[in-house]
Amino acid sequence: MFLKNAWYVAARSEEVNRGLLKRTMLKEDIVLYRTEAGLPVALENACPHRKLPLSMGCLKGDAVECGYHGLMFDPSGKCVAAPTQERIPPSARVKSYPAEERYGLVWVWMGDPAQADASSIYQVENYGKAGWGRTDGGVLDIKCHYLYITDNLLDPSHVAWVHKTSFFAPGTEGTPLETDLYEDGLVVSRWIYNQTPPDFYAPLLKFKGNCDRLQHYEVRTPSIAVNKSIFTPPGGGGDVNNLPEQSYVMVSYNFMTPVDENHTRYYWFQHRNTDPDDEALSARIHTGAVMAFNEDRVVLEAVHRGMAEKTTDNFNLGLDAGALRFRMLLDKMIDAECSAASPAPARRA
Numbered sequence: 001m002f003l004k005n006a007w008y009v010a011a012r013s014e015e016v017n018r019g020l021l022k023r024t025m026l027k028e029d030i031v032l033y034r035t036e037a038g039l040p041v042a043l044e045n046a047c048p049h050r051k052l053p054l055s056m057g058c059l060k061g062d063a064v065e066c067g068y069h070g071l072m073f074d075p076s077g078k079c080v081a082a083p084t085q086e087r088i089p090p091s092a093r094v095k096s097y098p099a100e101e102r103y104g105l106v107w108v109w110m111g112d113p114a115q116a117d118a119s120s121i122y123q124v125e126n127y128g129k130a131g132w133g134r135t136d137g138g139v140l141d142i143k144c145h146y147l148y149i150t151d152n153l154l155d156p157s158h159v160a161w162v163h164k165t166s167f168f169a170p171g172t173e174g175t176p177l178e179t180d181l182y183e184d185g186l187v188v189s190r191w192i193y194n195q196t197p198p199d200f201y202a203p204l205l206k207f208k209g210n211c212d213r214l215q216h217y218e219v220r221t222p223s224i225a226v227n228k229s230i231f232t233p234p235g236g237g238g239d240v241n242n243l244p245e246q247s248y249v250m251v252s253y254n255f256m257t258p259v260d261e262n263h264t265r266y267y268w269f270q271h272r273n274t275d276p277d278d279e280a281l282s283a284r285i286h287t288g289a290v291m292a293f294n295e296d297r298v299v300l301e302a303v304h305r306g307m308a309e310k311t312t313d314n315f316n317l318g319l320d321a322g323a324l325r326f327r328m329l330l331d332k333m334i335d336a337e338c339s340a341a342s343p344a345p346a347r348r349a
């Protein structure tokens with residue numbers, strides 16, 4: 001059900017400190033903390049003696065001490081003290097997950113540790129680059145399967161109905177969509193030409209009147225969505241590599257971490273190509289984004305319930321093509337991972 005050999009966001013950096021933070025990811029219970037040197041650590045959150053969550057214990061230096069009988073585990077998961085025993089029991093060990101920090105987020109590799117490669121963490125273009133403003137996002141807990149969120153983030157059409165007072169503008173209902181496929185995901189996009197800008201963006205643009213608008217909806221495995229909006233004066237749109245000077249670019253980065261089949265933790269932040277130091281503007285954009293995400297949340301939680309409890313058939317529309325393709329790609333990767341993890345049974349002689 002989940003792709004394991006992948007990096008997922010486990011927490012915002014400021015949530016991970018010298019306390020013990022418990023998290024559930026992909027149905028696995030994890031405890032997060034920092035070493036004295038400040039490095040993030042992720043361990044299985046269950047003591048191998050009686051399965052007391054290690055998050056109920058305490059930190060002693062870089063090791064976690066279980067709150068029941070004092071077994072201690074270092075960041076590699078190895079038991080380093082067993083105060084009631086003469087020697088450390090050989091099976092006393094917890095799983096240790098590779099953990100890294102990027103973009104103000106702590107990322108955890110959920111699969112085979114030997115395959116973890118920090119360079120494969122999603123690369124955020126323009127992060128920390130001069131001239132780019134940042135809306136320091138946040139995190140939402142959404143009561144739905146994570147793939148309903150990736151569906152939504154590959155579906156520019158929903159804007160016309162779900163975000164009527166923010167992102168809707170003429171052209172969002174019917175302009176045809178283009179799909180570009182990649183090895184690890186896809187992009188659904190369209191340029192909408194010479195229309196009024198949406199209410200949310202109009203005050204942010206450096207020009208007045210109509211605009212050309214790009215809606216770029218991109219999802220990469222395992223569940224990373226990049227939502228790019230570009231606005232140019234009419235006649236300036238059509239080529240992202242050749243934008244006129246007054247163009248406004250907003251990129252929303254969305255990292256979905258499945259908690260289980262029914263819950264998702266959704267981390268996000270945004271970049272814009274204007275007013276890098278305008279904190280009041282960042283705060284305004286933040287408020288608008290949260291309002292829009294909550295509009296999505298209401299729909300997605302109801303869709304999750306509706307699909308889970310359906311008593312009649314449902315069907316797909318043309319607008320679902322991108323979402324369905326992403327689901328197929330992910331299914332294939334999960335199947336390949338499962339077959340690699342369970343070798344074929346040995347033949348009898």
Ligand code: FES
Binds near residue numbers: 047048051068069070
């Ligand atoms: S339950 Fe952890 S040491 Fe006993």
Ligand SMILES: [Fe+2]
Binds near residue numbers: 152158296
């Ligand atoms: Fe939305």
